[in-house]
Amino acid sequence: MILTWIYWAITAFMIILVLRSLYREKSLREQIVAAMVLVPLLLRVLMIK
């Protein structure tokens, strides 16, 4: 259970970092890549998949 919460915290932290990169990014292509990375992270932070 502790491991699950550590995993959740890492995932949430990753989402924050990806969002930060996405908004700071100057290239649209890199923004699209960041958005694609967000999808599985969102599913994981919500404990869906």
Add this chain to the structure above:
Amino acid sequence: MFEKRYLASKLTGTLLVAFAIVLAAISGHSYMKMRNPDPGIDRVVPAEGFEHRLLSDWFPALKGTPGDADIYVQEGEEPGGTMLLLGGTHANEPAGFMAAVVMLETAQVKRGRLIIAPFANPMARTHTFPQDAHPQTFGFETTNGTKRTFRFGARITDPVNEWPNPDIYIHPASGQTMAGIERSNLNRAHPGRADGGPTERLAFGYMELIKQEKVDMAIDMHEAAPEYPVVDALVAHENAMELAAMVSMELEFEGVPIRLEPSPKNLRGLNHREWGDNADVLALLMETCNASHGRFRGKTDEALVLTGEDKAYEKSLGLGRLFVPLESYDKRIDERVARHVITAKVLADNLEYVRDGKGITIEGLPSYQDLSEQGLGAFLSE
């Protein structure tokens, strides 16, 4: 053109985040459908005489957990032996659990006792395996036109229930090492551990059931890829080999040839090994041939699950690369289920010859020909 810096802005960022949220919502909804299926999906209608119980009745630690499997028990008027029948140990092997469902909905036990676990690992039914592109459900039309729909799950317990798996799984009872993912595979977890992971606890529950109910014969119904050598096969622990040999001969006479395989002594964690080693039970496992399970397959959809028709497998068969005889290559789910049902029936019929006074008589089951020709829908309740 995407490299042009002016294209990226806070607005495009916000739009893309919104798009990612929408995608996550759509796929999340799809995943959750497997965990919380619509009413009617996986519905079973037990034949008269079955009593519904839960595996926690034999191993109370499972109570209230996702691994607390449904168990159905029917006792005949005459005393006799006890037969345990498992389907859905691997939830991506549909003929295994559909055979259990057909038997649950049609069996009338006259002598002895029949215990059925149609969905032996409920935790494997809530997801499909990543990158396998399996359909989430498949269905059959009954004689009055209603549709019976069942989930197509995965080989292993849902990571939501059991996570993370180690790099290497050490089978607790033997010390044998396996790939880490096998920790979540019910048919590598036997005889299980009372204080192990969810799949090991589930395996322990079945072991307790076998011991407490003094089960005489335990059968697990599986499917395997057509390129796998153990298809259309009956795998038997050495204590069940005499019975299995009799049954394979009888099936040959019935026109249902079946390969007879000994349970390897050095391959641990499988039920046909561990049940037989740890209890006074004749342990057997059956395999049919499932193209939707194989690695050569092309388009993977409901039709493939139901018909087994795949051009890569047709070609492999023509080249003699499969372990199924060309003349008996009929891999519709109706035939695969019929094969399981007739094998279970013949095993029950012959049990008395190896266990005096422990005969089991089951009536009402559809014959191999009827099931194969009329299809499953004709024998499922409405």
